[in-house]
Amino acid sequence: MQDYASTLNKTSYQEVAPVPHRFPKMEVENISKVYSGKGKQLLTVLQNINIKIFSREFICLVGTSGCGKSTLLNIIAGLLAPSAGEILIDGQSVTGRPGSDRGMVFQGYTLYPWLTVAQNVAFGLQFQGMSKGDQRDQVNYFLNVVGLENFANNYPRQLSGGMKQRVAIARALANEPAVLLMDEPFGALDAQTKEQMQEFLLDLWEKTHMTVLMITHDVEEAIYLSQRIYVLGVGQVKGEIPICLPTHRELSIKLSPEFIDIKRQVMSTMRQHH
Amino acid sequence: MLESISTVPVSVEPIKRKYSYLSTSTFWSIRQGFPKRLSLVLVAMSLVIPLAIWTIVSTLQLVTPTFLPTPLAVISAGITMFAENNLWGDVLASCSRVLVGFLLAALIGVPMGLAMGTFYSMDSLFSPLVGTVRYMPITGFVPLIIIWAGLDEPSKILIITLGVVLYNVIMVADAVKFIPNEMINVAYTMGASRWDVLWKVIVPATFPSVLDTLRVNISGAWNFVVIAELLAAQNGLGFKIIQAQRFLQTDKVLFCIALIGVIGLGLDYALKWLSKVLTPWADQVRH
Ligand SMILES: Nc1ncnc2c1ncn2[C@@H]1O[C@H](COP(=O)(O)OP(=O)(O)OP(=O)(O)O)[C@@H](O)[C@H]1O
Ligand SMILES: [Mg+2]
Numbered sequence: 001m002q003d004y005a006s007t008l009n010k011t012s013y014q015e016v017a018p019v020p021h022r023f024p025k026m027e028v029e030n031i032s033k034v035y036s037g038k039g040k041q042l043l044t045v046l047q048n049i050n051i052k053i054f055s056r057e058f059i060c061l062v063g064t065s066g067c068g069k070s071t072l073l074n075i076i077a078g079l080l081a082p083s084a085g086e087i088l089i090d091g092q093s094v095t096g097r098p099g100s101d102r103g104m105v106f107q108g109y110t111l112y113p114w115l116t117v118a119q120n121v122a123f124g125l126q127f128q129g130m131s132k133g134d135q136r137d138q139v140n141y142f143l144n145v146v147g148l149e150n151f152a153n154n155y156p157r158q159l160s161g162g163m164k165q166r167v168a169i170a171r172a173l174a175n176e177p178a179v180l181l182m183d184e185p186f187g188a189l190d191a192q193t194k195e196q197m198q199e200f201l202l203d204l205w206e207k208t209h210m211t212v213l214m215i216t217h218d219v220e221e222a223i224y225l226s227q228r229i230y231v232l233g234v235g236q237v238k239g240e241i242p243i244c245l246p247t248h249r250e251l252s253i254k255l256s257p258e259f260i261d262i263k264r265q266v267m268s269t270m271r272q273h274h
Numbered sequence: 275m276l277e278s279i280s281t282v283p284v285s286v287e288p289i290k291r292k293y294s295y296l297s298t299s300t301f302w303s304i305r306q307g308f309p310k311r312l313s314l315v316l317v318a319m320s321l322v323i324p325l326a327i328w329t330i331v332s333t334l335q336l337v338t339p340t341f342l343p344t345p346l347a348v349i350s351a352g353i354t355m356f357a358e359n360n361l362w363g364d365v366l367a368s369c370s371r372v373l374v375g376f377l378l379a380a381l382i383g384v385p386m387g388l389a390m391g392t393f394y395s396m397d398s399l400f401s402p403l404v405g406t407v408r409y410m411p412i413t414g415f416v417p418l419i420i421i422w423a424g425l426d427e428p429s430k431i432l433i434i435t436l437g438v439v440l441y442n443v444i445m446v447a448d449a450v451k452f453i454p455n456e457m458i459n460v461a462y463t464m465g466a467s468r469w470d471v472l473w474k475v476i477v478p479a480t481f482p483s484v485l486d487t488l489r490v491n492i493s494g495a496w497n498f499v500v501i502a503e504l505l506a507a508q509n510g511l512g513f514k515i516i517q518a519q520r521f522l523q524t525d526k527v528l529f530c531i532a533l534i535g536v537i538g539l540g541l542d543y544a545l546k547w548l549s550k551v552l553t554p555w556a557d558q559v560r561h
Contacts, residue, residue, distance in 0.1 A: 079459045100465030110460045114478045114555045123474070124464030155555045175464050 023091070024052040025211045026076075026102075026179050031085035033071055045071050047235045049085070053179065056209040060222035062266065063232030069215045072232070073183050076213070077104050089178055100124060103177030107184040109164045111156040117167050118143065118152040124175040142170040145204060162193040166200070173210065182214040186221070198224055199251055206248065219266050220254055231269045239269040343525040351525035352533070355514070365533070367509040368499050371427070375434025376488075376495040382435070383442025384484055390443065391450025392476055404443055412437040413501060420506065430502035437498035441491050449483035450476055482556040485549040489542060496538055 028051040035043040045068040053059050063069050074080040076087055078098035087095045094101065111120050118139050125135045143149045146166040156164055165185055172180055186194045202225055205212060216222050222229050223243055231238045243262060245253060253259050300309065325345065331337055332344040343351070355361040389396040390404075416433060423429035453476060461471050503512025511530050518526035549556075 074459075077459070077463055079462065098459070098462035100463070102463055104460055104463040106456045106460060108454070108456060110454070110456045112457070112475070112478070114481070114553070123461070124466070126474075127465040127467070127470060157555070171464070177463075181463075 023054075024088075025055045025057075025090065026053045026213070027051070027086075027088040027091075028072075028076060029086045029088065031072065031075055031082045031087070033068070033075060033080075034083045045235055046075075046082070049232075049235075049237055051213075051230055051237070053211060053213055055211055057228065058205050058212045058226045059214070059228050059230065060226040061213065061215045061230045061232055062217060062219055062222045062270065064270065065217060067232050068235050069217075069232055070183055073104075073181055073213070073215055077102050077181055079104075100127070100175045101178040103172035103175055103180045105165070105168050105172050105180070105182040105185045107187045109156070109161070109168065109188075111164055111167055111171070113156050116153050116155055117148060117159070120156065120167055121171045121174050123171060128175070138174055142174045145173070145207070146170040146200070160193075162189055162197055165189070165197065169201070169204075173204075173208070178211065180210050180212045182212065184215055184217070186218075187216075194218075194221070195251060201225060202249060219263055219270075223259060223262050223266065224249060224251075224254060229266060231266060233270075233272075238272055241266055241269065340522055340524060343528065348525045348528045348532070351523070352529040355526060355529065359514075361514065361533075364509050364511050364514050365537070367507075368503065368511045368534075369537070371430050371434060371502070371510065372492070372495045372499050375431040375499070376438060376492055378431065378435040379438040379442055379491070379495070380488055383439040384446050384488075387443040387446025388450060388472075388476065388480065391447035391480075392472055397447070400443075404440055408440045408444065412498065416501065416505060425506040430499070430507065433502040434495050434498045437501075438491050438494045441494060442487060445487040445491070446480065446484055449480045449487065452483070453479045482549060482553045485545065485552070489545040489549070492541055492545070493538055496534055500534070 028049055031046055031049040032044070033046040035045055037043045049072060051059075051061075061069055061072070071080065075082045078087065078094055078096055081096040085095070086093050089101050111117075112123065115123065121139045121142055122135045125138055130138070139152070140149065143152055146169060148163060148166055148170070151159060151163065151167075156167070159167065169182075169185070186197050189197060198221055204210075205225075214222075214225065223245075227243055229241045229243060231241065241262070245258060245262070300312065328342070329345055332339065332342050332347075339347070352361075386396075386400065390400050391397070412433065415436065419429050419432050419436070423432050457479065458471055458475055461475050466474065499510070500512035500515070503510040504516050507513040511534055515527050515530045518524075518530070
């Protein structure tokens, strides 16, 4: 812990003064998405979605399969144009324009197989005009954070699934995005590795206080990790549930009565019909 | 007593259900491993049996020797050609034509394929042309090419380049389309521009397929060099073949054809080795 505190001073996370909580870091304003289906048919996937995320919050978006979670996250990342609505970062519109302010971790493994782990993590840094030396320091720091400093020179195919996803997270974090977006990052992992990764992610969040928006269909994962949960129904926000649990959480919290109460609440919101 | 305990139903008929199982087979194994020994035996057989049939048929003179010379006759014809007819010069001439024509086809075809696979605009712009011309036989263009470019080296190189370039374009463009969207999207979320994505994602991601494409299409270049030399040339392996045919020297014809095969095989191995050296990260795809 002491180690981290001293090394953390290097990064901008600590240098940023605490932002007053009244201004959201990111706003999703009235986002709608309509796909044109077969013939003249229109398929409304998202309808008037409104989400606010404040600085240093960890937000989860839960919902059943096919309800439009990935579509929404891709719109937020700027990778997909919405049919209507705006995405604001610090009050600035970034709709339809992807950029290094919104880092993304996908469900599948999107590491570049022709680059080593260290080169993968450094990928975004070269576009910021960072000097080689600074790049190396940044890469080493974030590989340390995800505990993969010994694999810096390995190729992705030599890593396990969980390790690959840790590299992907390190790669996204190394760019120091305003918001980290994650689309079911642990969906492809086994239950045990998944819990390890959840513990790791929460630990990482506590240390770096990054702002995170994560998609999952695992309700327990969402409650364990986040401060607030948005429940997405078929194209609509069905509810917003604050998670009133201590900020520092152990995995065993998943068995506590408070946790189970929240889980019941989330599940019933998910089942509600509009 | 015991009888009364075992009143639990024992004589229940087991449900008869037929399952199907995979029968074991070594010879017809599909991705279940194959003994190295058997593989070597089969390789040897594939070479030895045709050679043996050829030897038997030709030495017993079941076919007129003019039509089918013996393997020994072919080899000695080859030795004579190397010693007296300057066959090295022909090999060199053909090889340099293939090299120049193929390099041109690669220099034009690979960037064009990358552009077409990457940008919708380039795809829309070029694919009608590429798609139509692809079905036109290059041999049909040969008279035109000779009228336009004459009988000298440029026309031969043009035949090779035109023959191969469209295959390069199509195969490289396809390789680009196999890159997962997410690999490109994740680069955008790290601040990459489209130019960065082209050079830092698309080019390296397709590099192994580009090498494979070139390796496959170089055999096409050998086809076209022979066509070009059959028509108008003073040297080259194709020229030697047509010259030998005029004098019914089937042994020389066969030797030249075999020589082209051997050169092609050598090139194939060299390019395979090259791609293994240049893309060590991709070796999980290959065996
Ligand atoms: N390009 C497209 N054209 C038409 N419909 C689409 C397209 N992409 C997604 N959809 C539809 O949008 C809906 C939402 O898809 P999306 O991938 O966002 O779901 P999801 O919530 O992420 O599901 P999962 O949990 O399974 O990943 C689906 O019904 C899907 O069929
Ligand atoms: Mg999804």
